[in-house]
Amino acid sequence: MSALKPIRPELPDVTIRRLEDLLTGLAKRFGDLRGKVDMDPRPQIALPEIGGLAAAKREIQSLVLALRRPELHRRWGTVPVKGVLLYGPPGTGKTLLARALAHEAGAVFYHLRIRHIAFKWYGDSGDLIQEVFQALGGNGRSVLFLDEIEALSFDRMFPGEEARAASRRVITVVLERLEALAGMEETLAVASTNRPDAVDPSLVGPGRFDRLIEVPLPDGDEKREILAIHQRRAEAAAGRPLFRNVDYDAILARTVKMGGGDLAEILQRALEEKARREGAGEQPGPVETDDILRVIEDYRRIKEVVEKIRYGQYL
Ligand SMILES: Nc1ncnc2c1ncn2[C@@H]1O[C@H](COP(=O)(O)OP(=O)(O)OP(=O)(O)O)[C@@H](O)[C@H]1O
Numbered sequence: 001m002s003a004l005k006p007i008r009p010e011l012p013d014v015t016i017r018r019l020e021d022l023l024t025g026l027a028k029r030f031g032d033l034r035g036k037v038d039m040d041p042r043p044q045i046a047l048p049e050i051g052g053l054a055a056a057k058r059e060i061q062s063l064v065l066a067l068r069r070p071e072l073h074r075r076w077g078t079v080p081v082k083g084v085l086l087y088g089p090p091g092t093g094k095t096l097l098a099r100a101l102a103h104e105a106g107a108v109f110y111h112l113r114i115r116h117i118a119f120k121w122y123g124d125s126g127d128l129i130q131e132v133f134q135a136l137g138g139n140g141r142s143v144l145f146l147d148e149i150e151a152l153s154f155d156r157m158f159p160g161e162e163a164r165a166a167s168r169r170v171i172t173v174v175l176e177r178l179e180a181l182a183g184m185e186e187t188l189a190v191a192s193t194n195r196p197d198a199v200d201p202s203l204v205g206p207g208r209f210d211r212l213i214e215v216p217l218p219d220g221d222e223k224r225e226i227l228a229i230h231q232r233r234a235e236a237a238a239g240r241p242l243f244r245n246v247d248y249d250a251i252l253a254r255t256v257k258m259g260g261g262d263l264a265e266i267l268q269r270a271l272e273e274k275a276r277r278e279g280a281g282e283q284p285g286p287v288e289t290d291d292i293l294r295v296i297e298d299y300r301r302i303k304e305v306v307e308k309i310r311y312g313q314y315l
Pocket residue numbers: 049050051052053088089090091092093094095096097193194215226229259260261262264
C-alpha cells in the first residue's frame with residue numbers, strides 16, 4: 001500500500017459542493033434521500049483499522065489499485081472489475097470494508113441503503129437508482145455501495161406477481177447501470193449482503209457483481225485483533241487507559257459465533273456501565289475481564305432477539 005500513498009488526492013471543497021448539488025437535485029425530484037442515499041466525500045476508515053479479514057483485505061487492495069492506477073489494467077490487457085459482492089454474516093465488517101476501499105482509493109463513498117430505498121419508493125426504486133448512477137457514476141473517483149442488495153428481491157418482502165414484476169424492473173436497471181460502468185474507470189459498484197441465499201441470482205452472473213468477496217466471522221486471533229482495535233480507539237478518544245489485565249482467552253470462550261459488531265458493542269456496553277457508575281457517584285476502575293464477561297452474558301440474551309427483529313422478515 002505504501003507505494004501508493006503519495007498519489008491519494010484530496011477532494012477539493014468545490015467538487016464536494018458540486019456533488020452535493022447533484023444529490024439535492026435528485027432529492028427535489030424524489031423526496032428526502034437522507035438515510036437512503038448518503039454521500040461521504042472523505043470516508044475516514046483505513047484498512048488497518050479493520051481487524052482480521054486478511055483475504056478480503058487483499059482483494060480490496062487490488063480494487064483500490066484498479067481505481068487509482070487504471071492504466072495498469074490496460075497495460076496487462078485485463079478488464080477491471082466493476083461489480084463486487086461482499087457477503088457474510090451480520091456485523092463482520094462488510095460496510096467497513098466498502099468504506100475503507102473508498103478511503104484508500106481517495107474515492108467518494110455513496111451509501112445506497114437498498115432496503116430503505118425499496119420501502120420508500122418500491123416500484124419507482126429503479127428510477128431513483130438509475131438517476132443516482134447516472135448523476136454520480138463517472139463523476140470523479142467513486143464507490144457506489146449497494147447495501148443489503150438482497151432487498152432488491154421485493155417479492156420476498158411483499159409476495160405476489162406485482163412485486164415480482166417490480167423487482168424484475170429494478171434489477172434490470174441495476175444490471176444496465178452496471179454495464180454502463182464498464183466505460184468508467186473511476187467508478188466501482190460494491191454490493192453487500194448478509195443473506196446470500198436471498199440475492200437474486202441474475203445479479204451475480206459474469207460482467208455483473210462477479211467479484212465475490214467472503215467476509216466471514218472472525219477466528220480467535222482475529223477477535224483479539226478486533227478487540228484491540230476497539231480498545232485502542234476508545235482509549236484514544238478518552239485520552240487515557242480504560243482497560244486493565246483483560247484475559248482474552250476467557251472472553252473468546254464466551255463469544256463463539258460472534259463477529260466484530262458484537263465485540264465492538266460488548267466493549268461499548270462495558271464502558272457505558274463505567275460511565276453510569278461514575279454518574280452514580282462511584283469511582284469505578286478500568287474495565288477488567290469480569291466487567292466484560294458480565295456484559296457478554298446480558299448481550300447473549302438479547303442478541304438472538306435483535307437478530308430476529310432485524311432479519312426475521314426473510315425467515
Ligand atoms: N473486522 C472488524 N474489525 C473492526 N471492527 C469491526 C469489524 N467487523 C465489525 N466491526 C465493528 O462492527 C460494526 C459493524 O460492522 P459493519 O457495519 O461493517 O458490519 P456489516 O458486515 O456491514 O454488517 P451487516 O451485514 O449487518 O450490514 C463496525 O462499525 C465496527 O465497529
